Amino acid sequence: MKTESRLEKVLAAGHFAVTAECGPPxxxxxxxxxxxxxxxxxxxDAVNVTDNQTAIVRMSSVAACAILKGMGHEPVLQMVTRxxxxxxxxSDLFGAYxxxxxxxxxxxxxxxxxxxxxxxxxxFDLDSIQLVKTVRDMRDNGKIxxxxxxxxxxxxxxxxxxxxxxxPHWWRVVRLGKKVEAGADFIQxxxxxxxxxxxxxxxxxxxxxxxxxxxxxAGITPIKNVGMARYMANKVAGMDxxxxxxxxxxxxxxEKQPAEGIKIAVETIQQVREMEGIAGIHLxxxxxxxxxxxxxxxxxxxxxxxx
Amino acid sequence: MVVGERKPFDEIKKTLEGHxxxxxxxxxxxxxxxxxGGHDAVQVLSSQLRMARDNxxxxxxxxxxxxxxxxxxxxxxxxxxxxxxxxxxxxxxCGAGVQxxxxxxxxxxxxxxxxxxFVGGSVKEGYYVERCQTCGECKLAxxxxxxxxxxxxxxxxxxxxxGSTKGKCEIDPEVPCGWQLIVDRLEALGxxxxxxxxxxxCDWRTNRDGGPRKMIREDFQR
Numbered sequence: 001m002k003t004e005s006r007l008e009k010v011l012a013a014g015h016f017a018v019t020a021e022c023g024p025p026x027x028x029x030x031x032x033x034x035x036x037x038x039x040x041x042x043x044x045d046a047v048n049v050t051d052n053q054t055a056i057v058r059m060s061s062v063a064a065c066a067i068l069k070g071m072g073h074e075p076v077l078q079m080v081t082r083x084x085x086x087x088x089x090x091s092d093l094f095g096a097y098x099x100x101x102x103x104x105x106x107x108x109x110x111x112x113x114x115x116x117x118x119x120x121x122x123x124f125d126l127d128s129i130q131l132v133k134t135v136r137d138m139r140d141n142g143k144i145x146x147x148x149x150x151x152x153x154x155x156x157x158x159x160x161x162x163x164x165x166x167x168p169h170w171w172r173v174v175r176l177g178k179k180v181e182a183g184a185d186f187i188q189x190x191x192x193x194x195x196x197x198x199x200x201x202x203x204x205x206x207x208x209x210x211x212x213x214x215x216x217x218a219g220i221t222p223i224k225n226v227g228m229a230r231y232m233a234n235k236v237a238g239m240d241x242x243x244x245x246x247x248x249x250x251x252x253x254x255e256k257q258p259a260e261g262i263k264i265a266v267e268t269i270q271q272v273r274e275m276e277g278i279a280g281i282h283l284x285x286x287x288x289x290x291x292x293x294x295x296x297x298x299x300x301x302x303x304x305x306x307x
Numbered sequence: 308m309v310v311g312e313r314k315p316f317d318e319i320k321k322t323l324e325g326h327x328x329x330x331x332x333x334x335x336x337x338x339x340x341x342x343x344g345g346h347d348a349v350q351v352l353s354s355q356l357r358m359a360r361d362n363x364x365x366x367x368x369x370x371x372x373x374x375x376x377x378x379x380x381x382x383x384x385x386x387x388x389x390x391x392x393x394x395x396x397x398x399x400x401c402g403a404g405v406q407x408x409x410x411x412x413x414x415x416x417x418x419x420x421x422x423x424x425f426v427g428g429s430v431k432e433g434y435y436v437e438r439c440q441t442c443g444e445c446k447l448a449x450x451x452x453x454x455x456x457x458x459x460x461x462x463x464x465x466x467x468x469x470g471s472t473k474g475k476c477e478i479d480p481e482v483p484c485g486w487q488l489i490v491d492r493l494e495a496l497g498x499x500x501x502x503x504x505x506x507x508x509c510d511w512r513t514n515r516d517g518g519p520r521k522m523i524r525e526d527f528q529r
Contacts, residue, residue, distance in 0.1 A: 082461070086508065108468050111460055111478045122461060129465040130508045145508060163469030168490050171502070175466040178505055190469055237470040237477035 002139065005102040005157035006074040007046040008185065009307040011215045016273065017280030018301050019076060019188065019217060020044045020292050022068065024059035030067055033059065037068045039289040043296050045304055046074040046103060048188070048282065052083060055115025062092055066099040076159060077101045080109025085125040086134070090144050093135060097154030105159035105188065106131040129175075129182045132160050136183025158183055162216075163190035164201035165240035173204040180214045187214055188282040191221035191232075194240040195271055202275050211277030218272035221284045222295060223261035226250045262295055269299040308337035308428065309401045310435045311344055311421035319352070319397065320359055322418045323367065326395040331356070331420070332386065332408070333373030334400035341435050344399035344421055346373040352399065352420060377404025383411045390415050443513025443520065449501050451492030458485025464506040466490075 001008060010017045020040050025032040040047055047068055051061040065075035077096050079089060093104065108128040112120045126134065135158050137143050142153040160179040164172055176187065192198045198218070205211050223229045226249040233241035245264065252260045265283075272278050281301070285292050296302045313319075323329060331353045339345025353369045360367035370389055374382040377400035390396070395416045398405040402423040409417040425437035440457045446464075447454060456462045460478045467486030470477025474487045493499050511517070 108461055108463060110470070113478050124461045124463070125511065126508050127461070127463045127465050128468075129505060133505070134508075161469065166467065166469045167471045167473060167484070168467070168487055171466070171490055171499075174499075174503055178465055178503065182505055237472045237475075238468075 002185070003102055003155045003157045006307060007076070007103050008157045010045045010305055011186070011279055013305065013307055015045075015305045015307075016301070017045045017215070017217065018043075018283065018296060018304065019046045019048055019280065020283040020285065020289070021048045021050060022064075022289060023050045023053060023287070024061060024064035026056065026058050028059060033064055033067055034071060036289045037071050037073055040292055041072060043293045043302055043304065044283070045280075046076050048076040048078055048105060051078040051080045051107070051109065052115070053078075054110050055082065055112045055117065055120075057115070057117060062096045062099065062101070065096060065101045069100050074103070075101050076103040076105050078105045078107060079131065080107045081124055081126045081128060081131055082109035082112060082122055083120075085123050086145055089126065089131065090134065090138075093138065093154055093156070094150075097156065102155075102157055103159060104135055104156045105161065106135060106184075107161055128160060129178055132158055132179055132182040132184050140183075157185050159186045159188060160184040161189070162187050162201075163238050164192075164198055165190055165194060166238040169197075170204075173201060173208060173210070176205060176214075177208055177210055180210055184214055186217060186279070188217045189219040190238060191219045191284060192268055192272060193221075193232075193245055194242050195268065197240060198272070199275060202277055206277050215279035216277055217280045217282040218268075218275075218278050219282050219284055220265050220269055220272075220295075221286065222265035222288060222291065223249060223257075224288060225254065225257040225261070228261075258291075262291060262298070265295055266298045269295075269301070308340055308426070309403070309423060310341045310425050310427050310437075311338045311401045311423045313343050313348070313352070313399075313421055314419070316355060316359075319418075319420050320356065323356065323395065323397065326367070326416075328368040328370075328393045330370045330372060330386065330389055330393045330396045332377065332396055332398050332400070333371075334377045334398075334404050335373055336376040336378065336400070336404070338399065338401055338404075338421060339373075341429065342433060344401070348399055349373055352397075376400075378407050380407065380411065383407050387412075441514070442509070442511075443517075444510065446506075449504075449506070450489045451496060451498065451501075453485065453489045453492055455485055455489060458483070458488060460485075464509065466502065 022036050049061045049064045065077045068075050106128050112122050135156050138153050139155045162176045229246045229249050232239045331349050333349035334344050349371050353371050376382050390412050397418050397420050399420045405419045426439040427437040429435050442456045460476050471484040476482040476484045
């Protein structure tokens, strides 16, 4: 075991793992965060706490991790390099570890032009791969960037993201390889809707031997309605929602679309589970955390292992 | 070259409020090439200002002049005789030129007429694009001659983010993804092994983060 992470233990024991996303509130409303967290309690192995996702100002992911941990959750701290330079990132890593956080997901982050602070400076002092390496060097070598030794090195279980659906398609897997080389222990992918493309990506990852050294979680997002499917297909860069899926949603009466979306999510989970090298799923039920238990129930994943 | 864009006319006019006689000073360097701050631009802006001020009933007297380069003390000196005649200077140079003027003529207000926008070039007449962010440590040898700092919206050094779609950047479907361009070029050059290497965190001291930069040719300092 490299760390004290519960997620690492679940994976090391060979269990199919489940993580879910929990977005902190747009404000200091602790009760709202706890209400979201309550839906996920006991039905997932770890909770990803997003870091000002889509560049919208929210409660800090470090603070929200601590609050969720206080409820009994195993948090995964998402950290983007968009808003903080290496001084702040490394300092927050120390602080988060001090608060009991044992998992970190290293991201670059959406460009600030998508959020509600479009005038902000984009820091991007490091990129996601450099952040992965930074966390690894802290854990394995006890050093920060520049080589200085630190007191009480934080020992994080290190995650990174991969988007098999972005371009250039063929070279995506090479970037995954760079993340693994930099020190990623686990990978959470962009939402999977196009299973053909995802299967192709996983085949490439297997061919490169990557699935032997990194645990890959397939990203799953239940679609609430056909409008959301269309929005993701047309407006969200790097998202691949096949036309037949949109048609399937559109072919269902409006009131039955949420159920259809959940059905699609469950089918997707079942199909990715069949793929060699998939270690778990990462559920991103955007502002729909309440439905996570029933999705997992239907997918036969509601019982989480004791480790 | 340094590309500059003229400020909105109303903003320029407002900075000159209260002044009665000004020098509108063009620059014969980069901003002449990009058509915003040279001799012709001086004439156009001066005419606009005169007309606007006449219409307001507070005429503005203008001396028009363009020097070779405002970022060079030798040429800045050429206007020394004109400065006492005016109560302000409107410089149509880039930010460097404006400051060289301000450093030389300390008792006369210096105002910029341009927004200095980027270091780039013209892809065709009147169409300018950014190519360099002057990071101070050129990486082009490793990226197929295409700059990840200037061309990637997040200045990523290790490949395209998850927002790269069909060759375009996530910020705007009109903006090419810098890393798609780099990958295409490295592939064509048979140099994709360069892409596979992990690029370490930048040393930004060579950029602005090391404080104002300078470059000294010691052999010229004697």
